Amino acid sequence: MSLIQAFKIGIWNSWILIIPLLMIHAISEHILRSRGAGGQTGIIMILLFLILHILPIFMPLKIDTIWFFVGFILYLFGMIFVILTLHSFATTPKDKPVTKGVFHISRNPMYFSGLLIFLGIGIASLSLIYVLVTGLWLIFIHVHGIPKEESEYLRKYGKAYDEYMKKTSKWIGLSKS
Numbered sequence: 001m002s003l004i005q006a007f008k009i010g011i012w013n014s015w016i017l018i019i020p021l022l023m024i025h026a027i028s029e030h031i032l033r034s035r036g037a038g039g040q041t042g043i044i045m046i047l048l049f050l051i052l053h054i055l056p057i058f059m060p061l062k063i064d065t066i067w068f069f070v071g072f073i074l075y076l077f078g079m080i081f082v083i084l085t086l087h088s089f090a091t092t093p094k095d096k097p098v099t100k101g102v103f104h105i106s107r108n109p110m111y112f113s114g115l116l117i118f119l120g121i122g123i124a125s126l127s128l129i130y131v132l133v134t135g136l137w138l139i140f141i142h143v144h145g146i147p148k149e150e151s152e153y154l155r156k157y158g159k160a161y162d163e164y165m166k167k168t169s170k171w172i173g174l175s176k177s
Helices: 015-034 043-058 066-090 109-124 128-157 159-167
Strands: none
Touching: 015 043, 015 066, 015 109, 043 128, 066 109, 109 128, 128 159
8 A cells, every 4th residue: 555656547446436425425425415414514624525535536456456345335335335334314204313223333334434435445445545535535424524413413303313322332342433
């Protein structure tokens, strides 16, 4: 894995893995907007999001290495997890917080899915710069995005969301606080 790799445009680049993600983004935007959620992005979030979606155009997949398979498995787990997350959103009444399905084990399964997907792409293409940008994205989400969303959900759902926060971890495997 190198910080600065030889970037080139090619058919077997990581952009192949971004195409399904873009389709899921379109579906998730529709579901989130129908629930009155989303729209919390700022300029830094948009910039990181663009980098994570444009950089793969220039990142060759390292198909002949074990790292491709490790990254691809992480990517697949992330894609499955995001589909389960969207199912939970779509099947929960709009006037209730989403607490079932994968939301039972994490208050932020969409971000967890993104982490798995982006790390998978970075590992499958052996791009340290991509993994570092993923880390910046995660820090920004944790420090800025999640607190903003949770305060909005507390305002919208009140005690029901507060109880959910007390019972459910922010991130899978971490404490509930």
